Structure formats: C-alpha cells, structure tokens
Amino acid sequence: MIHVESLSKTYDSGFQALSDVDLEIRRGEIFALLGPNGAGKTTLISVICGLVNASRGRVLVDGHDNVRDFRRARERIGLVPQELTSEAFSTVWDTVSFSRGLFGKPKDPRHIETVLRSLSLWDKRRNRLITLSGGMKRRVLIAKALAHEPEILFLDEPTAGVDVELRRDMWEVVRGLRDSGVTIILTTHYIEEAEEMADRIGVIRGGSLVLVEEKRELMRKLGRKELTLHLREPITRVPATLDGHRLTLADDGHALVYTYDGRHNGEDDQAGIAELLADLDAAGIRFKDLHTRQSSLEEIFVSLVRETT
Amino acid sequence: MNLQSVKTIYLAEMARSLRTVLQSIVSPVISTSLYFVVFGAAIGTRISEVEGVSYGAFIVPGLIMLMLLTQSVSNASFGIFFPRFSGSIYEILSAPISYFEVVLGFVGAAATKSVILGLIVLGTASLFVPFSIAHPLVMLLFLVLTALTFSLLGFIIGIWADGFEKLQLVPLLVITPLTFLGGTFYSIDMLPPFWQAVTLANPVVYLVSGFRWSFYGLGDVSIWASLGMIALFLAVSLGVVSWIFRTGYRLKP
Numbered sequence: 001m002i003h004v005e006s007l008s009k010t011y012d013s014g015f016q017a018l019s020d021v022d023l024e025i026r027r028g029e030i031f032a033l034l035g036p037n038g039a040g041k042t043t044l045i046s047v048i049c050g051l052v053n054a055s056r057g058r059v060l061v062d063g064h065d066n067v068r069d070f071r072r073a074r075e076r077i078g079l080v081p082q083e084l085t086s087e088a089f090s091t092v093w094d095t096v097s098f099s100r101g102l103f104g105k106p107k108d109p110r111h112i113e114t115v116l117r118s119l120s121l122w123d124k125r126r127n128r129l130i131t132l133s134g135g136m137k138r139r140v141l142i143a144k145a146l147a148h149e150p151e152i153l154f155l156d157e158p159t160a161g162v163d164v165e166l167r168r169d170m171w172e173v174v175r176g177l178r179d180s181g182v183t184i185i186l187t188t189h190y191i192e193e194a195e196e197m198a199d200r201i202g203v204i205r206g207g208s209l210v211l212v213e214e215k216r217e218l219m220r221k222l223g224r225k226e227l228t229l230h231l232r233e234p235i236t237r238v239p240a241t242l243d244g245h246r247l248t249l250a251d252d253g254h255a256l257v258y259t260y261d262g263r264h265n266g267e268d269d270q271a272g273i274a275e276l277l278a279d280l281d282a283a284g285i286r287f288k289d290l291h292t293r294q295s296s297l298e299e300i301f302v303s304l305v306r307e308t309t
Numbered sequence: 310m311n312l313q314s315v316k317t318i319y320l321a322e323m324a325r326s327l328r329t330v331l332q333s334i335v336s337p338v339i340s341t342s343l344y345f346v347v348f349g350a351a352i353g354t355r356i357s358e359v360e361g362v363s364y365g366a367f368i369v370p371g372l373i374m375l376m377l378l379t380q381s382v383s384n385a386s387f388g389i390f391f392p393r394f395s396g397s398i399y400e401i402l403s404a405p406i407s408y409f410e411v412v413l414g415f416v417g418a419a420a421t422k423s424v425i426l427g428l429i430v431l432g433t434a435s436l437f438v439p440f441s442i443a444h445p446l447v448m449l450l451f452l453v454l455t456a457l458t459f460s461l462l463g464f465i466i467g468i469w470a471d472g473f474e475k476l477q478l479v480p481l482l483v484i485t486p487l488t489f490l491g492g493t494f495y496s497i498d499m500l501p502p503f504w505q506a507v508t509l510a511n512p513v514v515y516l517v518s519g520f521r522w523s524f525y526g527l528g529d530v531s532i533w534a535s536l537g538m539i540a541l542f543l544a545v546s547l548g549v550v551s552w553i554f555r556t557g558y559r560l561k562p
C-alpha cells in the first residue's frame with residue numbers, strides 16, 4: 001500500500017533525521033512505529049504525507065509517486081498530526097466539512113455525521129474549537145482526517161494527552177476503521193497500545209529503521225521468558241550444583257526465577273529447562289507450582305533501544 | 310484542476326471575514342469618512358481645484374487605491390500567515406491540491422474582499438462629493454488587477470513573515486509610505502521638478518494615476534504606463550509565488 005524506498009532526510013540545519021529508510025506497509029494492516037523522542041517518526045510520516053521534502057529516495061502510495069503524482073497519492077491519505085492545531089474560531093462541523101472539501105470531495109453531511117458520532121463529537125458539532133478540551137480537539141483532528149474517507153490513516157501519537165477512557169474509545173474507532181479496510185499507521189509512546197493494536201511493528205532509532213516485524217513474531221523472537229518456581233520449602237541460597245542455570249532467588253527464598261532468552265529459537269533453552277528440572281530434583285528442591293511469563297513489548301522495546309545505543 | 314478544493318478554501322476564507330464583518334467593513338468606511346472630513350472639507354476649501362476637478366473628487370481614486378492596497382496586503386498576508394502560525398497549514402499541504410489552486414483560493418478570496426471594499430469606499434465617497442467615472446470598465450479592470458496583485462504580494466508577505474512584527478512591517482514601512490507619497494492626495498505636478506522625478510520611481514504613482522484616469526480622463530503618467538506597471542507587478546508577484554512553491558520556501562522543511 002505504501003512503499004518507501006531508500007528515504008533520507010537532512011534538514012536545512014544539517015541534521016539528518018532519516019537515513020536510508022526502506023519500508024513496506026501492507027494494505028489493511030495496523031502498523032505501529034515506535035521510537036524514542038527525536039527518532040524521526042514524525043519526519044517519516046511528514047515525508048510520506050508531503051509536508052516535508054525528502055532529500056533522497058521515493059515514496060509510492062498505492063503505486064503513485066507522492067511527488068510526481070501527488071494528487072492521487074494524497075487523496076488516499078488522512079493525517080492526524082502530533083501537535084494540536086486548529087482554527088480556533090470555527091465550529092467542529094465547519095472545520096470537519098472544510099477538510100472534506102479541501103480534499104476535493106463533494107459535500108456529504110451524512111458521512112460527516114457518521115464520523116462525528118463515531119468519535120462522540122456529535123453533541124459538540126456547533127461548538128467552537130477554542131471551547132473544546134485537548135482530548136476533544138484531538139478527536140476533531142481525527143474527524144478531520146476521516147472526513148474525506150481515506151484509505152490510509154496516519155495517526156501521529158493520537159493518544160498523547162488523552163485520558164484512559166477516551167483512549168479506549170479511540171482504539172475502538174481505529175479497530176472499526178481497520179475492519180472497514182483502512183490501512184493504519186500510528187506512532188505512540190504507549191507501547192502497550194502498539195502491543196494491543198498493531199499487526200506489525202517498526203522500531204526507528206536515530207533516523208534508521210532498526211527493525212520491522214510481525215508483532216507476534218517480534219514478541220516470540222525477542223521476548224525474554226521467565227520461569228518462576230514456587231518452592232515447597234524456602235531456601236537461603238541457590239545450591240552450588242545449580243550454578244550453571246542462571247537462577248535467582250525471589251520472594252524471600254520461596255521462589256526461584258529462571259530467565260531465558262526466546263531469541264535463540266528456544267532449543268537450547270528447552271533443553272535447559274529439562275536439565276534444570278532434573279538438577280533441581282537431584283538437589284532435593286521440591287516445588288509446588290510454576291509459571292512462565294513472556295516479557296511485554298515495552299520491555300522488549302526498552303532493551304532493543306538500549307542495545308543499539 | 311481541483312475546483313472543489315479551490316472553492317472550499319475560497320469560501321472558508323470568505324467566511325472568516327464574515328465573522329469579522331464589522332471590523333472589515335466598518336473600519337474602512339470610517340477611515341474613508343475621516344479622510345474626507347480632513348482632506349476634502351478642511352484642505353479642500355483651500356485648494357479649490359486640481360486640473361479642473363474639485364479637490365474632494367480628485368482624491369477619491371487615490372483614497373480607494375490606498376484602501377485597496379493596504380487591505381489586500383493585510384487580508385491576504387493574514388489569511389496564509391494564520392494557518393502557518395497555528396499549524397493548521399499541515400492540512401492544506403497534505404491535501405491533493407496544487408500550489409496554484411492554493412493560491413487561487415487564498416488570493417482569490419482576499420482580492421474579492423478588496424474589490425468589495427473598494428466599491429464600498431467608492432459608495433461612501435459618493436456621499437461626500439459628487440464625481441463621475443469616465444471609463445467604468447477601465448476602473449473595474451484597475452480595481453481587480455490591483456486587488457489581485459497586492460493580494461499576491463500579501464500572500465508572499467504572509468509566507469515570508471515568521472512573526473506578527475514582520476507581518477506588519479512591510480505594510481507599515483513600504484506600502485503605506487509609498488501610497489501616501491504616490492499622489493494619493495495630490496497631483497505630482499504640484500511638486501518641485503526634482504521631487505517629481507523621484508516620485509516617478511514610486512510604482513504606486515502609476516497605479517493611482519491610471520486609476521484616476523479611469524475617473525477623470527487625466528493622470529500624472531499615461532494610462533499605458535499605468536497598465537504596464539500593474540502588469541509588471543502582477544508578473545513579478547506571480548513569479549515569486551511560483552518560486553515559493555517550487556522550493557517550498559518557509560512551507561516545507
């Protein structure tokens with residue numbers, strides 16, 4: 001759906017915000033772009049949407065070059081910017097209708113109504129933007145982006161400054177859009193959202209895409225796993241015979257935690273678990289319960305970003 | 310050509326001035342009236358006639374030009390500066406419209422407002438002094454061309470300005486002085502020869518003169534020089550605007 005090829009951007013200040021980015025966004029997916037502040041997420045989105053000129057490389061939107069064939073590229077895209085911006089004095093209805101007209105679509109009050117209702121903005125339609133709260137303004141920006149029925153929706157940190165309930169609502173809307181076939185690219189700092197929402201995840205750091213992966217695959221490959229053994233009797237120290245097993249004592253000696261890395265396809269580790277259990281048995285340590293836990297995307301992300309520093 | 314988009318920008322811009330209709334119509338009417346009281350009534354009683362036209366009538370075209378120039382520049386510059394300032398320009402830049410269409414929407418709206426305003430000032434003036442218009446079509450042509458040209462200039466200023474001070478700077482330091490020194494309230498024949506020569510370097514002289522010609526059939530310079538000047542202005546403004554959009558100057562990093 002979107003094809004980004006060797007994209008680089010050096011700002012006039014000489015700062016290189018993107019270096020040689022290649023990216024393929026698939027039709028109908030939710031793609032989450034993760035990265036620390038200043039990584040280049042907004043810059044990447046801005047180049048695709050035509051707000052920033054690329055220094056090198058090209059972008060195809062559904063096969064249309066976003067510079068040479070900008071009309072056909074851009075009419076497919078809706079953009080919700082990171083910054084809250086608005087013409088303070090116009091009303092919700094007017095500003096959303098404006099967006100539709102700006103994209104060259106004929107008036108369609110029914111569609112505008114649907115969009116406003118889905119974002120719980122219907123009651124506010126006659127309000128001036130200046131009278132709305134930040135979260136409401138954010139919704140208005142989403143409504144504006146949806147006014148022209150885009151096939152692709154960019155959400156640049158849509159839930160920044162939005163309360164939990166509203167965030168739930170928004171993800172509901174995003175899911176609904178995906179179900180209706182809209183391709184969605186979002187950036188967020190709330191990693192649990194990417195974890196919950198995204199089909200695929202791209203991690204960007206210092207202007208380079210360091211990783212693009214199916215979310216499940218990413219979690220599987222990168223997830224550190226923890227095996228916690230709850231012991232029948234507490235112990236004060238890990239017996240020397242178990243030294244080879246990367247064990248730590250937890251819960252005042254009532255539990256043993258074994259961490260292993262899902263990254264090495266798990267083969268060694270599975271063997272490791274079998275051995276561990278055998279050695280535990282030999283050491284006379286009995287356990288009453290055990291559970292495993294896979295680390296969350298947030299932990300994966302933090303470790304990934306740290307690793308490449 | 311994406312007419313729907315152009316229309317949308319145009320109508321939104323017109324609606325924006327409707328919200329401030331009082332300010333955008335009443336204030337020019339009041340200042341026109343003031344000019345008439347001061348220049349027409351006070352000075353006009355001492356200067357009875359300029360080139361066979363009563364002084365009050367003589368200043369009408371200049372006054373309209375003064376309003377036209379300042380209002381075109383301020384309307385158009387604010388029209389594009391504000392979305393840049395508030396950040397809502399992102400939407401226009403990401404829309405499937407060409408730069409030409411963006412300009413058409415913004416400048417078209419600003420110029421329309423100026424023309425309407427010019428006609429209002431004309432109407433107000435007729436309440437103060439009797440005057441006739443010898444070449445109404447030429448008058449309208451000048452009105453439209455000047456509104457268009459200076460709206461384009463305003464658009465350029467609105468893109469160039471990176472703060473409210475700069476937005477005011479050009480109108481204040483360039484447009485207003487040039488207009489006042491451009492034969493708005495006097496015929497340049499009244500000046501000593503040296504200043505006459507200097508004044509001829511002021512482009513506004515040609516606009517005022519041409520406009521006045523359309524009223525009374527007389528001007529400081531020939532009507533062709535006036536038309537040539539406005540055409541030149543228009544061409545330069547168009548050139549600058551297309552350069553801005555080609556390079557993304559101040560719009561796209």
Ligand SMILES: Nc1ncnc2c1ncn2[C@@H]1O[C@H](COP(=O)(O)OP(=O)(O)OP(=O)(O)O)[C@@H](O)[C@H]1O
Nearest residue numbers: 011013015017036037038039040041042043044562
């Ligand atoms: N117009 C500009 N001129 C110069 N440098 C810029 C410009 N815009 C952004 N940058 C720089 O480019 C880098 C990437 O910025 P960008 O806004 O893309 O980051 P981001 O990943 O969106 O960050 P955040 O999570 O804070 O939104 C930053 O270091 C920023 O300072």
Ligand SMILES: [Mg+2]
Nearest residue numbers: 041042082156
């Ligand atoms: Mg950003």
